[in-house]
Amino acid sequence: MKLSILSLLAAAVGSSTALSIPLHDLEAHLQPRQACENTPTSRRCWGDFNIDTDYYTVTPDTGETVEVWLSVQEVPCAPDGYSRTCMTFNGTVPGPTIHANWGDNLVIHVTNNLPSNGTAIHWHGVRQLGSVEYDGVPGVTQCAIAPGDTLTYQFRVTQYGSTWYHSHFSLQYAEGLFGGMVLNGPATADYDEDLGSLFLQDWSHVPAFTRWNVAKAGAPPPLDNGLINGTNTFDCSTVPDDTNCVGGGKKFEAVFEAGKKYRLRLVNVAIDGVFHFSIDGHTLTVIANDLVPIVPYTTDGIQITIGQRYDVIVEANAAPGDYWLRGGWVSACNGLPTSDGITGIIRYDNSSTADPTSTSTVVVGTSCDDEPAASLVPHLALDVTNMPVITTEDLAWKIENSYFKWTINTSSLVLDWGNPTLLQIFNGEDVFPTPYNVVEVAPSGTGPEWAVLVIQDLSTFGISHPIHLHGHDFWVLAQERDTFNGTTTAFNTINPPRRDVAVLPGNGYLAIAFLLDNPGAWLVHCHIAWHASQGLSLEFVESQSSITVDQADKDAFNDTCNAWNEWKQNEVFPQDDSGI
Numbered sequence: 001m002k003l004s005i006l007s008l009l010a011a012a013v014g015s016s017t018a019l020s021i022p023l024h025d026l027e028a029h030l031q032p033r034q035a036c037e038n039t040p041t042s043r044r045c046w047g048d049f050n051i052d053t054d055y056y057t058v059t060p061d062t063g064e065t066v067e068v069w070l071s072v073q074e075v076p077c078a079p080d081g082y083s084r085t086c087m088t089f090n091g092t093v094p095g096p097t098i099h100a101n102w103g104d105n106l107v108i109h110v111t112n113n114l115p116s117n118g119t120a121i122h123w124h125g126v127r128q129l130g131s132v133e134y135d136g137v138p139g140v141t142q143c144a145i146a147p148g149d150t151l152t153y154q155f156r157v158t159q160y161g162s163t164w165y166h167s168h169f170s171l172q173y174a175e176g177l178f179g180g181m182v183l184n185g186p187a188t189a190d191y192d193e194d195l196g197s198l199f200l201q202d203w204s205h206v207p208a209f210t211r212w213n214v215a216k217a218g219a220p221p222p223l224d225n226g227l228i229n230g231t232n233t234f235d236c237s238t239v240p241d242d243t244n245c246v247g248g249g250k251k252f253e254a255v256f257e258a259g260k261k262y263r264l265r266l267v268n269v270a271i272d273g274v275f276h277f278s279i280d281g282h283t284l285t286v287i288a289n290d291l292v293p294i295v296p297y298t299t300d301g302i303q304i305t306i307g308q309r310y311d312v313i314v315e316a317n318a319a320p321g322d323y324w325l326r327g328g329w330v331s332a333c334n335g336l337p338t339s340d341g342i343t344g345i346i347r348y349d350n351s352s353t354a355d356p357t358s359t360s361t362v363v364v365g366t367s368c369d370d371e372p373a374a375s376l377v378p379h380l381a382l383d384v385t386n387m388p389v390i391t392t393e394d395l396a397w398k399i400e401n402s403y404f405k406w407t408i409n410t411s412s413l414v415l416d417w418g419n420p421t422l423l424q425i426f427n428g429e430d431v432f433p434t435p436y437n438v439v440e441v442a443p444s445g446t447g448p449e450w451a452v453l454v455i456q457d458l459s460t461f462g463i464s465h466p467i468h469l470h471g472h473d474f475w476v477l478a479q480e481r482d483t484f485n486g487t488t489t490a491f492n493t494i495n496p497p498r499r500d501v502a503v504l505p506g507n508g509y510l511a512i513a514f515l516l517d518n519p520g521a522w523l524v525h526c527h528i529a530w531h532a533s534q535g536l537s538l539e540f541v542e543s544q545s546s547i548t549v550d551q552a553d554k555d556a557f558n559d560t561c562n563a564w565n566e567w568k569q570n571e572v573f574p575q576d577d578s579g580i
């Protein structure tokens, strides 16, 4: 850029009509470099930063604080025309979208207005660089927030892209406790309009907490429907005499203007389901996986497992008309009989009310895997260069008191909401309770160092698990339907996919690496909500002696614990799962 301006000016100086520009003025003109504005035709730009900036080490100083108030409350709801009670942020499912810019400070006041549950809110995929106390995991990074109490989460937005926030308290997000986070920044391809988050969700007509009584004995129970951005229809004639089926559900609809390019932020917020998203007659250009911009690729449909996000650009270049948008339920991976009805509508004419007659050419298969690794190439190319320590863990199961539990090296996670790992760390303890499944990691030298986790599935069920790590993006080194033989030679270390949820293939192994740059206590868990409740989780305590928390944040932490311990004396429902 600088070179081309210089050569242009040089050409001008050489021409007969050129103005003579003194050299120091020229320098002033070029320094500081003119900010490159983010517009529909320059999405790679972001002021003094851009899509090439290493966002792991550089964060714009916006000086802005975005302050948000969220009320966690129960309300009557009927997202698909079937009445029940939902747990919500501010009364809606999905909850209010949180918008912020890359580099902003977020201050989020969460008040627990539930009658009889604690809560804790996790900002999925947010690195929480230097702010582990606001990661929102009850029993790990905080005590549960008692009914009536408020906790103010405060952290810096060091990444950009699409994510979501959700309760991490037991099965609460299954009842509706989630919302979108749109973190504005540059992108790897251009688009005209940002349509925001698009949530793909499975949905139960009775509370998940009620189904848990069945689920905890073993297999996940079938659910009743799927929702697209919190809405769908349901055929009440399939449940005659059920007075809760009041009808009136609606399909999600969006309107396209021919010729425009739209950005959609796909988020799988299911508790059990894998989706294969597509829009009839349209191609998707994929520009990000989780909070990592990728080299754009095009596809007819995209497979999304729980917790994952894909940002896609859709060009309105089909013949004007109405088209089905399909969630694409992968029945082979989920306990829901049919995917046919999990749809929304894209219209080119906003006065149209007709059902689309479009058909799909996309084949939803039986694979529960991620998109092929070869497609998911991070734009900011980073290799894993030094991985001296490999932690291997065996995934299996046991039956305890007639209940099914997943185990990690024979131990199933169980947390005490009143005794978080971080409290134990504040108290200087370094031996953690066995069911906390703590693995301690720390760099052995001074240079960049990665920790590697290999989870080997020995359960023999053949079920795939979407594995999520807190506090970090991870590099996906291997996803094999095989037994890990202990050698790292076959690991993909050269700019492999980088994200925060990846699939552990059934009867195989998943190997991930994360940079040891964020001291804290970080959960790793399966994002199938039933499995998390059944203990499929461990935690990394990273660089324990370097974990620092300001006094004001420690005081807020202590207040939350005191309120929880007081309320717990009158707790109505005792904990009967892992806690997450």
Ligand SMILES: *[C@@H]1O[C@H](CO)[C@@H](O)[C@H](O)[C@H]1NC(C)=O
Binding pocket: 068, 069, 070, 071, 090, 096
């Ligand atoms: C949520 O509701 C509270 C009132 O309970 C209100 O003050 C706040 O602005 C709402 N938050 C959002 C993000 O809409």
Ligand SMILES: *[C@@H]1O[C@H](CO)[C@@H](O)[C@H](O)[C@H]1NC(C)=O
Binding pocket: 116, 117, 118, 170, 209, 210, 573, 574, 575, 576
């Ligand atoms: C949370 O609330 C739900 C609904 O009232 C109840 O079924 C469940 O047992 C509660 N769980 C805990 C741990 O409080």
Ligand SMILES: *[C@@H]1O[C@H](CO)[C@@H](O)[C@H](O)[C@H]1NC(C)=O
Binding pocket: 094, 095, 096, 097, 180, 195, 196, 197, 198, 199, 229, 254, 264
């Ligand atoms: C989905 O719902 C969220 C929350 O209400 C909203 O911000 C978003 O724009 C909706 N998505 C689309 C594609 O309309």
Ligand SMILES: *[C@@H]1O[C@H](CO)[C@@H](O)[C@H](O)[C@H]1NC(C)=O
Binding pocket: 350, 351
């Ligand atoms: C439909 O689109 C037209 C033309 O863009 C616009 O003027 C009108 O407000 C839209 N109507 C609705 C209900 O969105």
Ligand SMILES: *[C@@H]1O[C@H](CO)[C@@H](O)[C@H](O)[C@H]1NC(C)=O
Binding pocket: 391, 392, 393, 394, 409, 439
């Ligand atoms: C888990 O068990 C395997 C097999 O016994 C062992 O090799 C591995 O070191 C254990 N992992 C940890 C973190 O102790």
Ligand SMILES: *[C@@H]1O[C@H](CO)[C@@H](O)[C@H](O)[C@H]1NC(C)=O
Binding pocket: 482, 485, 486, 487, 489, 490
């Ligand atoms: C270990 O497995 C990898 C990947 O399957 C393979 O390339 C390598 O040859 C194996 N090494 C040994 C010693 O078996």
Ligand SMILES: *[C@@H]1O[C@H](CO)[C@@H](O)[C@H](O)[C@H]1NC(C)=O
Binding pocket: 555, 558, 559, 562
């Ligand atoms: C936390 O609160 C308890 C109860 O009020 C108090 O005794 C204790 O000193 C506090 N601890 C810290 C570290 O502030």
Ligand SMILES: [Cu+2]
Binding pocket: 464, 465, 466, 526, 527, 528, 531, 532, 536
């Ligand atoms: Cu799982």
